[in-house]
Amino acid sequence: MFDMENKDLKINYFSPLILLIASILAQNKIFFIISFGAKDKGQNNNELVIQKTIDAVSAHGRGKVVISVGNFASRVIFLKSNIELHLDLVAGL
DSSP: OOOHHHHHHHHHHHHHHHHHHHHHHHHSEEEEGGGGTOOOSSOSBOHHHHHHHHHHHHHHSSEEEEEOSEEOBOSOOOOOTTEEEEEOTTEEO
16 A cells, blocks of 8 residues: 655655755856867967856856866966866866
């Protein structure tokens, strides 16, 4: 026999856990500097583009800035709290 009360209890028990996991995953968004207009080959100064990407992550609350494969020239950039700067294996900054 199917017990509706136990089913509701299980759903109510797991709902906060699912919401917590979804919340954590949503906050750890990934931002690629090439999506913001960064150019590789080391000839262009990508300082403003990289900073714009960092600022976008900061406005989101937290996340990861990814520097993809290539050589991205830059001068000074300012990191902020709750931001992870990730360079791919063969990326250069």
